Amino acid sequence: MKNIVSYLRxxxxxxxxxxxAGVAIVSATVGAYAGDLVMHYDRPARYFEEALVIGxxxxxxxxxxxxxxxxxxxxxxxxxxxxxxxxxxxxxSGNVGKVRRLLDAEDYAGAENANKSLQGHYSENYQxxxxxxxxxxxxxxxxxxxxxxxxxxxxxxxxxxSQVEDGTAYTREYLASSPDSVIAIRVTASGNRPLxxxxxxxxxxxxxxxxxxxxxxxxxxxxAAHSYPVYYGAVPDSLKHxxxxxxxxxxxxxxxxxxxxxxxxxxxxxxxxxxxxEATILISNETSFNGFDKDPVRSGKDYKAIAGRNIDNAAxxxxxxxxxxxxxxxxxxxxxxxxDLGETDRRIREMPTDMQLRLYTDSxxxxxxxxxxxxxxxxxxxxxxxxxxxxxxxxxxxxxxKLLPPWSCNYTTNINLEENxxxxxxxxxxxxxxxxxxxxxxxxxxxxxxxxxxxGVERGWCLGHNSDIWAMTNPVGLGAGDPMWASWNMGGAWxxxxxxxxYAYTLDxxxxxxxxxxxxxxxxxxxxxxxEKDGVLTxxxxxxxxxxxxxxxxxxxxxxxxxxxxxxxxxxxxMDAGAAAKTLGVDSGFIAEADSVLRRLAPYxxxxxxxxxxxxxxxxxxxxxxxxxxxxxGLYPGNHIRRDSMPEIADACHRTLELxxxxxxxxxxxxxVNLYSRLGDGEMAYTIYRRLLKYISPDEYVGDDAVRGGGxxxxxxxxxxxxxxxxxxxxxxxxxxxxxxxxMTDIYLLPALPAQWRDGSVAGLRARGGFTVxxxxxxGAVVSATIGSEKGGCTKLHxxxxxxxxxxxxxxxxxxxxxxx
Ligand code: FUC
Numbered sequence: 007m008k009n010i011v012s013y014l015r016x017x018x019x020x021x022x023x024x025x026x027a028g029v030a031i032v033s034a035t036v037g038a039y040a041g042d043l044v045m046h047y048d049r050p051a052r053y054f055e056e057a058l059v060i061g062x063x064x065x066x067x068x069x070x071x072x073x074x075x076x077x078x079x080x081x082x083x084x085x086x087x088x089x090x091x092x093x094x095x096x097x098x099s100g101n102v103g104k105v106r107r108l109l110d111a112e113d114y115a116g117a118e119n120a121n122k123s124l125q126g127h128y129s130e131n132y133q134x135x136x137x138x139x140x141x142x143x144x145x146x147x148x149x150x151x152x153x154x155x156x157x158x159x160x161x162x163x164x165x166x167x168s169q170v171e172d173g174t175a176y177t178r179e180y181l182a183s184s185p186d187s188v189i190a191i192r193v194t195a196s197g198n199r200p201l202x203x204x205x206x207x208x209x210x211x212x213x214x215x216x217x218x219x220x221x222x223x224x225x226x227x228x229x230a231a232h233s234y235p236v237y238y239g240a241v242p243d244s245l246k247h248x249x250x251x252x253x254x255x256x257x258x259x260x261x262x263x264x265x266x267x268x269x270x271x272x273x274x275x276x277x278x279x280x281x282x283x284e285a286t287i288l289i290s291n292e293t294s295f296n297g298f299d300k301d302p303v304r305s306g307k308d309y310k311a312i313a314g315r316n317i318d319n320a321a322x323x324x325x326x327x328x329x330x331x332x333x334x335x336x337x338x339x340x341x342x343x344x345x346d347l348g349e350t351d352r353r354i355r356e357m358p359t360d361m362q363l364r365l366y367t368d369s370x371x372x373x374x375x376x377x378x379x380x381x382x383x384x385x386x387x388x389x390x391x392x393x394x395x396x397x398x399x400x401x402x403x404x405x406x407x408k409l410l411p412p413w414s415c416n417y418t419t420n421i422n423l424e425e426n427x428x429x430x431x432x433x434x435x436x437x438x439x440x441x442x443x444x445x446x447x448x449x450x451x452x453x454x455x456x457x458x459x460x461x462g463v464e465r466g467w468c469l470g471h472n473s474d475i476w477a478m479t480n481p482v483g484l485g486a487g488d489p490m491w492a493s494w495n496m497g498g499a500w501x502x503x504x505x506x507x508x509y510a511y512t513l514d515x516x517x518x519x520x521x522x523x524x525x526x527x528x529x530x531x532x533x534x535x536x537x538e539k540d541g542v543l544t545x546x547x548x549x550x551x552x553x554x555x556x557x558x559x560x561x562x563x564x565x566x567x568x569x570x571x572x573x574x575x576x577x578x579x580x581m582d583a584g585a586a587a588k589t590l591g592v593d594s595g596f597i598a599e600a601d602s603v604l605r606r607l608a609p610y611x612x613x614x615x616x617x618x619x620x621x622x623x624x625x626x627x628x629x630x631x632x633x634x635x636x637x638x639x640g641l642y643p644g645n646h647i648r649r650d651s652m653p654e655i656a657d658a659c660h661r662t663l664e665l666x667x668x669x670x671x672x673x674x675x676x677x678x679v680n681l682y683s684r685l686g687d688g689e690m691a692y693t694i695y696r697r698l699l700k701y702i703s704p705d706e707y708v709g710d711d712a713v714r715g716g717g718x719x720x721x722x723x724x725x726x727x728x729x730x731x732x733x734x735x736x737x738x739x740x741x742x743x744x745x746x747x748x749x750m751t752d753i754y755l756l757p758a759l760p761a762q763w764r765d766g767s768v769a770g771l772r773a774r775g776g777f778t779v780x781x782x783x784x785x786g787a788v789v790s791a792t793i794g795s796e797k798g799g800c801t802k803l804h805x806x807x808x809x810x811x812x813x814x815x816x817x818x819x820x821x822x823x824x825x826x827x
Contacts, residue, residue, distance in 0.1 A: 042350075042375040043382055045359040045722060046156035050166070053704030054079075055719035055729060056360070058157040058164045059405045060189070062182040063393020063438075065291055066404045067138075067189055069180050071155040071166040076140040078180070078189070083394050083404040084295035085257055086475040087233040087247065088130030089302070093455040094480060098124055099462030105547045106537065109567050114557055118565040121493045121547050124460050125483035129474040131233045131247075132400050132415035134407050135291060136209030136225065138261060140191075142176075142202070159379075159386040162336040163329070174199040183332040184393060187316040189289040190332075192325045201268065201285055204278040205261060210409050212249055221270045222262040222317065223277055226310075229255045236410035240486075246410060255302040258313040259291040262321060286325040290317040298396065298448040298477040339389050342434040343770035345381055345741070347374035347763050360701070360720035367701040367717075372762060377741075380699055383722050384429055384738025387731060388438050392426075397475060398442040399426045403731040405723075412728050417445075417473040419497035420551035421634065425673055425732040427504060428643060428680065428739035431511040432746070434772045439508050443521060446501050448477035450524040453498055456480045457531050461495065466530030469497030471551070490564035491552040495535070496572055499579040502528035503644070506582035509589070510750060513776040513797050522586050526596060529583035532576040533603050537567070544568035544608040544622070545576070553632040555625035568622035571636035573608045578644040580604050610640075610647075610655050617662040618655065631667045633674035635681070638662060642680045645749065649686060660685050668697055671716040672724035676736020683743035683758040691744050692760030698737045702727055745781065748773035748801075755781050755788050755805035775801050778819075787824065794819035 051057035051070040057079075058069045067078040101123040108117035152175075154167040164180040174197025182189045195201050205223065207215065213227030231253035234246045263270055267282030279285050292313040294306030320328060350373045354362055359376075366373045391403035400406075401422055406415045417423045423442070430439035453467030456479040461468065470481035471494045483492035505525045509518040536543040546567035554562035584600040587593040613619040620627065620637045640647040641659045649656045663681060670678065675698040682691035700717030702725035703709070716733070717725050724733030744758040745768050753773045769780035769792070776799055780792035788805040798816035802809050806824050814820060 041158070041160070042355070043160040043379060044156050044158045045379070045383070046154065047358045047360060047720070048153060048155075050153075050155060051721070053706055054407060055702075055704035055723060055725075056721055058155070058721055059387070059390065059403070059723070060157070060162065060164055060180055060182040061390035061404055062184040062187065062189075063389070063391060064397075064404075065182055065187070065189060065289075066390065067180065067182060067289075068405050068407065069164050071164070071178070073153065073166075073168050074142050076142070076166075076178070078138045078140075078191075078289075079405075079407045080135040080138060080189070080259070080289065080291070081404045081406060082135050082257065082291050082293055083391065083397050083400070084293045084475065085133045085135055085229055085255060086130050086295070087133060087230040087254065088474065088476055089231060089253060090299050091452050091476045091478050093452070094126055094459040097459045098126075099459060102462055105565070109546050109565070114563045114565060115561060117547060118489055118563045121489040121565045122483060122485050122487065124481060125485050125487050125492055126460070126480035127478075127484060128235050128238060128482045129414050129416040129472040129478055130476065131235065131409070132402075132406055132411060132475075133211060133229045133409065134209075135257065135259065136207055136211070136213070136227075138287075138289060139206045139208065140287070141204050141206070143204070159383055160337070160340065161333045162340070162386065162390065163333070170197075170199065172199060173197050179329070181329060181332050182390065183320075183328055183335075185331045185335045186320045186323070186328050187290065188320040188328070190320065190325060190328050191287040191289075192284065192329075193287070194284040196283070200281045200283060201265070202280045203285075204276045205263070205287065206276045207259065207261060212251075215275050217272055218260060218314070219262075221272065221277065222260050223272070223275075225259040225261075227257055227259075229257075233410075235414045236412065243410060253303060256294040256306065256309060257291060258310045259289065260313050260317045262288045262317055264288070264321060264325075288317055288320050290314075290320070292316070295475065298475060299451070336389060339435060339438070340382075340385060343382075343385065343768070345378045345766075345768045347378045347766045348372075350375035359722065363699065363701045363718060363720065363722075366696075366699060367713075374763070374766075376699070377695070380718070380722060380734075381738050381741040384734045385433050385435060387734055388426075388429060388435055391731070392430075392438040392441050394441055396441060396444040396448060398423065398445050399731065401730050401732070412726075412730075414472075414474070418471065419469055419473060419501060420471050420491070420494055420636070421677065422673060422730065422732045423473075424500055424504065424643065425676065425736045425739075427735070429735050429742060431507055432742040432772050433738060434770050434778070436508060436512050436772070439504065442501075442504060443508060445477065446505065446524050447521065449473060449479055449498065449501065450527050452477045453479040453531075454527075461531075461535060463531050463534045465534050466527040466532070467498055467524075468495050468528070468531045468535070469501065470495055471497065473497070488564070489549055490554050493547065493565065494549050494551050496575045498528040499532050499575040500639075503578050503582045506586055509586065510774040511772050511776065513799070515590070518586055519590055522590060522592075525579075525583045525586055526593070529579050529600060532579055533599065536576070536603065536607075539567055539608070539622075542608040543603060543606045545572040548572040550620050551634050551636050553620065553634055554628040555621050555623075556628050562628035566621050568608055569637070570610065570618065570620050571639055574637065574639040574644060574646075577604065577607055577646055578640065580607075581646060610652075610658075612654065612658045615661065615665060616658060617665050618658040630665060631669065633670045635662060635666060635674070635677065638681055642677070642684045642743075649684075656685060660687065663690075668694065669715070671726045671730075672698065672718075672733025673726065673730060673736055675716055676724070676733040676740060679737060679740030680743050683740060684747070686758050688744060688758035688760040691740065691758045692762055695737065695740060698724075698733060705729075742771055746771045746773055746779050748775065748777070750774050752802045752804060753777060753779060753793070755779070755791055755803065756783060756786070759783070759786055761786065773801070775799050777801060777814075790821060790823045792819060792821050
């Protein structure tokens with residue numbers, strides 16, 4: 007392991023030398039390459055960050071693929087600690103005046119302290135379900151060679167294969183089916199040696215095991231009724247979960263085996279399977295979570311019946327039937343987009359994916375198939391983690407093994423939750439946006455109480471920096487949270503823009519009419535929260551997540567008035583709410599109000615370093631290379647800073663990115679790919695994309711050659727580090743943004759194409775205005791484009807330095823051939 011990099015370099019150097027010498031190459035792993043949409047490895051996973059994730063948008067597993075002892079750590083996206091929000095008991099809004107007075111007096115340290123008086127409870131924790139352990143013991147499954155472990159993201163099926171000396175090959179296929187609501191594993195032996203294995207289940211949550219129908223293991227358990235975050239120092243870890251048998255979300259997991267030629271026995275809490283050449287293991291799970299505002303015990307789901315029904319229905323089918331229904335359901339979504347960035351050298355693509363990643367990181371070697379795989383993997387992850395109504399993908403999508411996960415594995419709204427959904431529209435997965443859009447509705451309900459009781463705002467709703475399955479909205483911190491992260495209230499403004507974005511891409515008016523009240527409510531809160539300062543409107547107090555400025559005495563402080571990011575989020579929210587009202591032909595009074603506020607909103611300013619000023623005054627940042635760059639919100643994900651209409655401000659954004667430097671966490675790196683793309687800087691977008699794909703060692707790996715920081719783990723999950731899925735989604739959105747950008751009236755083809763992607767093609771991306779776009783390009787120029795529209799419409803297509811007006815009838819698709827340049 008220690009010298010793996012030089013080992014890889016040698017393989018590559020020798021390979022190149024051999025090619026020139028006309029010598030046949032023997033690659034590092036024989037015959038492992040199975041297509042450009044397959045991640046593959048030559049050994050079982052030892053760490054979470056090597057294991058392969060599968061999911062049906064609700065139930066998921068992290069598959070280790072061990073030869074003798076296999077493990078699937080299981081998750082259900084609805085298994086959280088806690089109970090529905092009760093709302094704040096106290097009205098703290100009287101404290102706002104004090105913070106504002108201190109800010110008016112320029113007493114920033116005093117305002118920072120007073121800002122803590124506007125804080126409530128923390129979010130709850132997302133919980134792991136448990137582990138299915140499959141023990142093949144000494145039954146001879148141990149490999150004599152040819153071990154293969156892979157995940158085919160074109161089908162969403164994981165596989166392990168191993169061989170024993172007598173020639174018997176054991177294959178295991180794992181999938182999480184949405185149509186059948188189960189995880190299914192098929193174990194087959196091809197050869198003479200029959201199967202022999204046992205199954206056990208363990209969980210860190212209180213649970214009991216019983217039996218059903220003679221051969222099914224039933225696990226009944228429950229999550230804590232309340233818990234604290236891992237970083238909350240006032241309560242020791244051992245006391246952070248408050249279990250109460252009568253409160254909190256319950257679950258039932260059922261594990262069954264269909265192995266007609268085998269003997270199945272139950273003893274000591276395990277199921278044993280002997281004989282036969284194939285077996286199917288089925289796992290179903292349901293929780294009592296029945297909505298953000300329902301008590302999960304008294305008004306919970308009939309979860310035991312649902313878990314039973316799901317496994318009974320699946321058990322009535324063959325594995326092939328479950329597999330083929332799963333693959334066609336998955337492909338219906340995944341297959342909408344294809345991307346070709348060029349071919350990878352054969353010797354490289356045959357290497358295991360983690361080795362490819364290392365080589366890609368440690369040399370300037372190109373690997374366009376790995377780059378395209380990472381893009382498509384983000385789409386795979388969204389399909390696998392975002393299909394539960396009202397329950398969006400969390401900080402880890404849905405794959406979490408810890409009782410006290412980092413940041414509670416919650417919904418962090420000052421970037422992370424939103425970033426999860428950046429690829430939903432432009433990579434053609436709009437229905438997977440719905441869990442978030444419905445969640446926004448839940449937040450809008452609870453956020454009214456927060457607007458009144460924390461901020462004294464009577465209209466609309468707001469949201470702080472954290473939320474959970476109960477759609478909590480209050481600012482966190484319990485009176486002691488650092489304002490740089492705890493005291494931020496723009497979550498509603500940011501999230502509500504997703505409502506307009508979904509409309510902009512789909513032109514679904516019924517959707518817009520139904521969700522418009524949430525967008526309007528977020529905008530109303532913003533309007534009423536604004537104060538007048540030096541003749542313009544801005545916020546007070548505000549923060550610029552999660553950076554601080556230095557006071558003249560060098561003291562770092564976050565609380566200020568007039569932060570650029572607050573102004574930017576409010577600007578975008580009011581623009582989107584106004585556009586929605588105009589589209590629907592409603593609320594002329596509100597439209598006029600929003601327009602007049604927009605005219606009076608504090609303008610952008612350029613600071614002494616030529617960068618976009620982050621605070622009201624041109625203060626020094628306490629961390630000049632800070633991972634957050636929220637003041638660039640208007641450039642991306644917002645869209646009101648444009649190179650054509652605001653060139654100086656766009657240049658200042660570019661300067662900000664330069665000053666921030668190249669190193670950041672995974673999600674920040676993913677964001678920067680998008681920011682550089684919007685600036686039309688394809689080379690920097692590509693450089694940062696490569697930076698996102700930097701090999702990072704598993705967290706618990708302790709070798710001298712361990713690589714730490716932000717980047718990508720061996721299993722292609724994003725390293726903040728630790729694992730956070732937002733960087734994956736940011737990276738996927740960023741690639742799409744390099745290839746197609748759009749407004750409601752214009753579509754730009756290859757707006758940020760790097761030289762490294764000279765030739766290529768993409769099909770199925772989506773653009774605002776309800777269009778679907780495909781491009782073939784050569785030598786960095788468009789050769790032909792395909793543009794389709796379900797509902798019909800007009801747009802101006804920009805490519806190769808020219809523009810063409812296009813009008814499409816409903817359902818029409820048109821191919822445009824570029825003139826040779
Ligand atoms: C924000 C970020 C951190 C991390 C956390 C989940 O607070 O600043 O880097 O991503 O969310």
